[in-house]
Each structure stands twice: as C-alpha cells, then as structure tokens.
Amino acid sequence: MDIYRQLKTYFGYDRFKKGQEKLIAGILKGIDVLGIMPTGGGKSLCYQLPAVTLEGVTIVVSPLISLMKDQVDALYEMGIKAACINSTLQTSELIEITKEIKANQYKIVFVAPERLNSSSFMDMIKHIKISLVAIDEAHCISQWGHDFRPSYLEIPRFIGRFRNRPVVAAFTATATKEIIAEIKALIGLQDPLEVTTGFDRPNLFYQVTKAGNKFAYLCDYLENNFQEESGIIYCSTRKTVEALVKKLKERGISINGYHGGMQTELRQKNQEDFMFNRVRIIVATNAFGMGIDKPDVRFVIHYNMPKNMEAYYQEAGRGGRDGEESHCILMYSPSDVVKQKLMIANEEIAPEREALQYKNLQYLIDFCHTNDCLRNKILSYFGEEVISDNCGKCSNCLDQSEMVDITVESQKVLSCIYRVNQKYGVNTVIQVLRGSKNRRILEQGLNQVSTYNIMKDYSEKAIREIIMTLSAREYIHITTDKFPVLKLTSKCREVLQGKVKVYHKKDLIENKPSENKKEG
Ligand code: ADP
Ligand code: ZN
Numbered sequence: 001m002d003i004y005r006q007l008k009t010y011f012g013y014d015r016f017k018k019g020q021e022k023l024i025a026g027i028l029k030g031i032d033v034l035g036i037m038p039t040g041g042g043k044s045l046c047y048q049l050p051a052v053t054l055e056g057v058t059i060v061v062s063p064l065i066s067l068m069k070d071q072v073d074a075l076y077e078m079g080i081k082a083a084c085i086n087s088t089l090q091t092s093e094l095i096e097i098t099k100e101i102k103a104n105q106y107k108i109v110f111v112a113p114e115r116l117n118s119s120s121f122m123d124m125i126k127h128i129k130i131s132l133v134a135i136d137e138a139h140c141i142s143q144w145g146h147d148f149r150p151s152y153l154e155i156p157r158f159i160g161r162f163r164n165r166p167v168v169a170a171f172t173a174t175a176t177k178e179i180i181a182e183i184k185a186l187i188g189l190q191d192p193l194e195v196t197t198g199f200d201r202p203n204l205f206y207q208v209t210k211a212g213n214k215f216a217y218l219c220d221y222l223e224n225n226f227q228e229e230s231g232i233i234y235c236s237t238r239k240t241v242e243a244l245v246k247k248l249k250e251r252g253i254s255i256n257g258y259h260g261g262m263q264t265e266l267r268q269k270n271q272e273d274f275m276f277n278r279v280r281i282i283v284a285t286n287a288f289g290m291g292i293d294k295p296d297v298r299f300v301i302h303y304n305m306p307k308n309m310e311a312y313y314q315e316a317g318r319g320g321r322d323g324e325e326s327h328c329i330l331m332y333s334p335s336d337v338v339k340q341k342l343m344i345a346n347e348e349i350a351p352e353r354e355a356l357q358y359k360n361l362q363y364l365i366d367f368c369h370t371n372d373c374l375r376n377k378i379l380s381y382f383g384e385e386v387i388s389d390n391c392g393k394c395s396n397c398l399d400q401s402e403m404v405d406i407t408v409e410s411q412k413v414l415s416c417i418y419r420v421n422q423k424y425g426v427n428t429v430i431q432v433l434r435g436s437k438n439r440r441i442l443e444q445g446l447n448q449v450s451t452y453n454i455m456k457d458y459s460e461k462a463i464r465e466i467i468m469t470l471s472a473r474e475y476i477h478i479t480t481d482k483f484p485v486l487k488l489t490s491k492c493r494e495v496l497q498g499k500v501k502v503y504h505k506k507d508l509i510e511n512k513p514s515e516n517k518k519e520g
Helices: 003-011 020-029 043-053 065-077 091-102 119-125 150-160 177-187 214-224 238-250 264-275 309-316 334-346 351-369 374-381 407-419 426-433 439-443 460-472 490-496 515-519
Strands: 033-036 057-061 082-085 108-111 130-135 167-172 193-196 204-209 230-234 255-258 281-284 297-302 326-331 403-405 476-478 486-488 503-505
Touching (some): 020 033, 043 167, 065 108, 204 374, 214 238, 264 281, 309 351, 351 374, 407 460, 407 476, 407 486, 426 460
Parallel strands (some): 057 108, 082 108, 230 281
C-alpha cells in the first residue's frame, strides 16, 4: 500500500499537512530526519505512518505519560496496535506487555526516556526488530531550551547500542538555531533531512496590552469574549495562580488552578476537568503545558510576561490547535520584568548562559514595546523570512490609535545616555532626566550633566516607555547582565540628527506636556 492509501485507510485524511510527506518519505528511505513543526502541525503522523509500513517495531520516546496513553488509545481506534511503557504500569502489567512486545504484537511502543537503558527494556528489545526510533519533543535534550529533561540524555546511549542502527527521527516545535544544533549533535542524528514548516499560526491573533489594572482588564475580557469557551491564563508564580483563581471564582467564573505545588491528584483532576470541559478556564504556571492537547482552546492570556519568546510562543501556541480563530494576549507590566530578572539572577548558571537568558528576555520586552507587526516579530525571532509588513491580525497591525511624534523626547533620552557616559541603567537615566534629588544622583554628580532635569514634566512611566521603545527600535542597546546599562547603538545617530522621526501611540505617552509640542 502506498503512503497515500495508508493515510486514508488508517488515519482517514485525504492529504498530507505541510512537511509530513517529505519527512515520511525520508524515514522510509532510511534517512534520519528532523522535523520542526509548530504545535498542531501534525508531527505524530510523521512517525505513526512509517511505523505501520516498516517491518518490526517503532520505538517512540516521549516525555509525557499522559500523552502516551492518549496516543495509544487513539491508535487503537485506528486499528494500529501500540503499547506504552512507563512508571504508571503495575509490575504484572509490565510483564504482560513485555511478553506481548516480544511476541511482535505491537507496531509502536511508547517509552519514557528514563526507561530506555533499563535492563528490562534492553532485554526486551533484543527479541524484536526495531526499524525506527522516533523522538518526540526532541528539544528536551537541550539545556538551552525551556524544557530540559536530563533523562533525554539517555537517548544517544540507547541508540548507540544497536548493531544495526535504526532510523532516527526527531521532532520538535522549538526552533532557535542553538537548540536545533544541540538536538542534532546530542542525539547524534546522521546527516538528517531537516524539514521546517514555518512558524506562522495564521489563526492566532496576537495582542500585547499594558493595562494599568490587569485584573479589571482580564475581567472585562472574559465578560466580552468567548464567554462559553475554553481558555488558559498563565501566571508566573504559584501564588499569583492561587490568588487569581480565588478572585475569579468570587465572580462566578468557572475556573480551576494548576501548578507544580499542588497535590498530584488535585492537579490531575483540575487538568481533566479542563480537558473534558467540566471547567471552562484554567489558571496555571508554566507547569501546565507541554502535551496539553486540547484542540479548542480559544484564548491564552499571559497575566505575567514569560521569560522569553520561545516560552511565549509555545504557551500561546496552545490556543487554536483546531485551526479556529483564537486570541493570544500578553499583559505586560514592568514589574514582571523585574521578577524575570530576579529569577535569572537567582539561578546558578554559567555566565554565558546567564547573559543569553537576559538577551532572550530583552527580546520579549522589545516585543512588548514594538509598534511593528507582532507576528513578524515572532517569525523573525525564529529566523523566518517576513513577507508582509502588516499581518492584519495582531494588535499593532489593527491599531487605529493616534500616533504622536516623540522625536524630541527620544533625542533628550539619547543625549542623556551619552552624557552619563553610557554607564547607567534605566532607573538612573530616568532620575537624571526628571531632575531627581536622590542622594545617589547627587553623590555621583549626575545633577551636573547638561541633560539633568530636562524632562521634569514627564512621568517616570512615560520616560520608561520611551526608553523601551527606543530599545525595541534598536536605537538603544540594553546590556545583558545583572545590572543592565543603557548603551547607544550606531543607528541612534539617525534620530539625534533628526533624519528619522520616532512615533508612539498617544495613549501611552499620555502625559506628554503640551509646552513640549512648541519646542518640537
Ligand atoms: P503536533 O504533535 O505537531 O502538535 P499532532 O500530531 O497532535 O500535532 O496533530 C495535530 C492535529 O492535526 C491532530 O488533530 C491530527 O489529527 C491532525 N492531523 C495530522 N495530520 C493530518 C493530516 N494529514 N490531515 C488532517 N489533519 C491532520
Ligand atoms: Zn501584525
């Protein structure tokens, strides 16, 4: 049977999704493959279909026990025999399944990575032919990623044991260059056929908000959008999850919490309530996530900003797996930046990784301050070429709000950074511009610089917003270390010389004083 017939017979589909055919053909030719596809892209089919065709058994390494069980059930429905081996099995079940596997009763065996090199597993696979080893969520092997699982390091050792090496197929939805390189090297893929299908999720609407009162904003959103449908609200801490659940319950909203500090049973129950639509909304930390396969999540709200674009894209990407219109809303507030920086500072990691984390965080901060298309900003993060300036489906592209010229303000900020010798961070620069009498400012003689007090009529918030905007446009570089310093980039000359104007949404610089307009 050819692969098109199989696609129809077993899976009931008429055509392949983007990338699937190439990957499947590669596997069937005996070539290692690396499939980089966004969530919902159809990665599972890429190993399930070859598994049916190939002689012997396909081993699928998967990090999530809950997901294995779902897949086994789904495959059973399609008439494909699959089993899973993980820590939830009773000894008697394990013995039974092992016996059946040895008797070639299964085409696909899902296994948790920590089991791969156990003596029982090794013993079992001696008795069967393994044609394909598929690795789901392959980025879990990378320490650079957000989902590092040490047990994934068992995979290369496992593959190394075969005298006749099976084909190895790795799949991930994560695609920064560093992570891809690490996946290839650590798993030991041999000249893999690499297929990237692109990261755009056309059915997702992206929005960034800087609501002053987040809770009020959230309630307003929930009352006016997708009132009957499912959504996820992500928070950065367990405490915020608890507090938010309590407050939203008081408003009569059908909601559950989910975080790593909950008892396992409760956490599982809350997850299932959500999956089976017994509760409409789940408020969660990033512990809720990978492998959550609910197709009809209509909105993903980030009540706090996550730590980088990678994490944001993954979490927001849990919306709209069914291809229907869904909203991804990121609620930005400067205090979340402080929180994220503290988290990085508290981690005990090598300096170069720390610097990378600050850099990745800054990219997301810039994302929150750009006036350009948000979708493009996401795609260019993943190194994807951007086609049009206006996607028509993000809060920036749809924004009708009045823009004001902030070129003069920008020049003042840039000059101030220059005058303080590019040696100070955001807060100090703001204090200098506003003419603060803070002891530190006076002690360091910063009240003597010519830009002292030249923006006294602006709020701290407005100046911060301008600085962040200038950073998003790459006129300023915020250094990536524990005490970030504002530096000027060569590009800023355009602004200082008045060759390029800078604009910003009016409402965000609401306290731009009127006398300032005269100067401009
Ligand atoms: P991923 O693991 O990449 O997030 P899945 O493998 O879970 O994606 O597939 C996402 C959805 O797409 C599933 O509902 C799956 O049944 C569906 N799907 C996969 N391949 C096809 C196809 N060729 N045609 C139509 N639907 C498909
Ligand atoms: Zn856009």
